[in-house]
Amino acid sequence: MRKKKATKTLKGDQTKALILETALEIFRERGYEETTMRAIAEKAGVALGNTYYYFRSKEYLIQAFYQRLHDEHLAASLPALEKKETLKARLQAVMRLRIDVMKPYHQFAGVLFKTAAHPQSPLNPFSDESDPVRDQSIALFAKVVEGTKARIPKDLQAELPYLLWLYQMGVVLFWIHDPSPNHRRTYRLIDHTVDLLDKLIHLASNPFMRPLRKQALRLVAEIREALPDDEDEEQKK
Amino acid sequence: MRKKKATKTLKGDQTKALILETALEIFRERGYEETTMRAIAEKAGVALGNTYYYFRSKEYLIQAFYQRLHDEHLAASLPALEKKETLKARLQAVMRLRIDVMKPYHQFAGVLFKTAAHPQSPLNPFSDESDPVRDQSIALFAKVVEGTKARIPKDLQAELPYLLWLYQMGVVLFWIHDPSPNHRRTYRLIDHTVDLLDKLIHLASNPFMRPLRKQALRLVAEIREALPDDEDEEQKK
DNA sequence: GCGGTTAGTTGAACGTGTTCAAATTTAGCT
DNA sequence: AGCTAAATTTGAACACGTTCAACTAACCGC
Incomplete structure (x- = not known):
């Protein structure tokens, strides 16, 4: 039709x-x-x-681009996730695909982060205007975590998608600065960090780590809660 | 005359x-x-x-501002460090002073991070143009670490100043987005994260954590090495 | 069809960051 | 002092992002 x-x-x-x-x-x-x-x-x-x-402005074109990036990333990730079982393999696949998808835009992508940290910018990933794509992006990482059989404590499991999303931002930031041919270094970074993250997650899941884990997660929750809406004071009328 | x-x-x-x-x-x-x-x-x-x-441009004014910020921060930190012994107390003092010093520029500071992540920008903290102030800033954290009696493994001690500098960037990023009166939330964040960091550092210093710590530090070294000079490929024939 | 309302489109005009050739001031030298 | 070159200063001009009042096209109820 x-x-x-x-x-x-x-x-x-x-x-x-x-x-x-x-x-x-x-x-x-x-x-x-x-x-x-x-x-x-x-x-x-x-x-x-x-x-x-x-x-509304030149910047809003980037916002649209960002949504497009996510759509492609999601489309590429879903089939890949069906083939992987372990958390490590799933996370690695999704992260690598992120770079694959962004590849054609490497030199242009610098501006993604340029205003990303600017509170007033629509590109700010914590801004209301970024809500949809951010939530979708975090949802993808929720899928990464859900599909595994790894025994992860509930409290950690709840925050993990958000943390992995932050991790992804870090990797992308590295990639933007990575001049190595074919982004070899970034892929290597992904492999190494995924390996380490996998170990850390299992370490954090260990019962005797419980107090420290709780403390860290409380902190994460506090940060998350403080960041999203800067417009609290605008509640008038 | x-x-x-x-x-x-x-x-x-x-x-x-x-x-x-x-x-x-x-x-x-x-x-x-x-x-x-x-x-x-x-x-x-x-x-x-x-x-x-x-x-050279409007942005370069920020670069100058950034240097000024560091000078004030250093001047405020040195006396404070003489009164503190433990790593935790020292780190907390320095972090709190950072916010104190930046306070008058809260709304303006947003742009600090705006271009901070832009590879081509002189404001990019990893750029050559930021070398001096970045190194001075890391040196301050080296002072924070050196002055303690905490038993920290050499390998970790070597990277810790850099890691704390990164941590500081994170806190400042939070502060920029923090609309709470008097930046209460940021100070609370500092207290909580410093507490947690202190515990993590001691955990990482534990002998049975050695392999994981080594792996993590290798990773940090790799990232550090990749970031500063983007002109590696020109070494090639 | 017709009138009116909305959606879409236009290009001139404005404010801003930046550049540059020329003018002016300063410093060094004889 | 007089001369020259470098350092400093000027303001007009340019390119770009953005705004806006006016125009045109599409649509809807009659």
């Missing part, structure tokens, strides 16, 4: 997609800073102002 | 300082994005172009 059904906002969706595709294309070729909004508009065959009708 | 004897670049230094002071002043009042280079130039009583003679 791909027919030309008179659905609403069809035209707009088309234009929006066109602009996004064009933008990503030029981003890939020339990087983010070197890509001007005028160039995007011209190549897409629309007026400059029109790009701002669909994307 | 005047005392303009050893006037090597006196005039220039004066102007540079004037511009920096003026910039920081407006940054504090209005934040980074809202401060225009024209406003800085005007308030400092110099021409717009002149600011670019002393600071």
Whole structure:
């Protein structure tokens, strides 16, 4: 049913997609800073102002790109996860796929983190505007953890997806700075850190580690709770 | 005669300082994005172009600010360290002082991290341009570690300053997002994490943790080595 | 069809960071 | 003092992200 059904906002969706595709294309070729909004508009065959009708700013194009990245990552990860059983193998596969998916955008990806840590930026992964993609991303790591038979304490299991998501951000940050051919170093980093993480998780699951684990998890919960919504004070009226 | 004897670049230094002071002043009042280079130039009583003679770009003003922050932090930390003996107390004091020093710049500090993770940015803490202040900052944490009587294995002791510096970046990142009055939450976070870190360090120092510790430290060394100079591939023929 | 409302589109104009050739000041030398 | 080169200073010009009032196209109830 791909027919030309008179659905609403069809035209707009088309234009929006066109602009996004064009933008990503030029981003890939020339990087983010070197890509001007005028160039995007011209190549897409629309007026400059029109790009701002669909994307509030240049940064919002990255937000859209980020969502796209996740979709591809998820699509690649699901089949891979069906073939793996252990936590270690599953985590390794998902992390490697993340880099695979991002590969074409290596030089452009620098800006991902550029504003990622900026509180006011929509790119800030803790911001409300990032809610959907962040939650989806964490959900993927929940799948990684769920599918294993590893005996992990409930309290740790609950926070693990979030922690692994943070871990992923760290790996991506490393990858952005990694100039080694074919990103060999990043893949090696993944292998080594996954191995270590696997051991740490099992160590933390050991009964005699319980007090320390509890303390650490309480801390994580505290941080999580403090971060997401910076707009508490705006509750007026 | 005047005392303009050893006037090597006196005039220039004066102007540079004037511009920096003026910039920081407006940054504090209005934040980074809202401060225009024209406003800085005007308030400092110099021409717009002149600011670019002393600071290659607006971002470089932040670099200078960053150095200033460290100087103040160091000056505040040294006396405090003389009064503390244990690793835990020393680390806590230094971390709390960091926040104290940064306090006046809370809303402005967001941009610190904005480009901090951008590989091409001079603000990137791993970039060559950040070398001096980064090394000084790590050196401060070396002082924190050295002054204790805690029995820490050599291998860990060698990497600990760097790890604590990373930890500090994490805390500052949290602080930037922390809207709680008087940054209560950040101080609480420091207390809790310092407590936990202290326990972890002692745990990691336990002989039966040696293999895991070795593995983790090898990893840290690998990361450190990969990050600083992105120009390795030019060594190649 | 027709009028009116919404969705989509346009390009000129504005403010900003940055560049640069030229003007001016300073320092060193004879 | 006079001259030259370097250091400093200037402001106009440029490119870019963003805004906005006006325009056009699509749609809906009659």
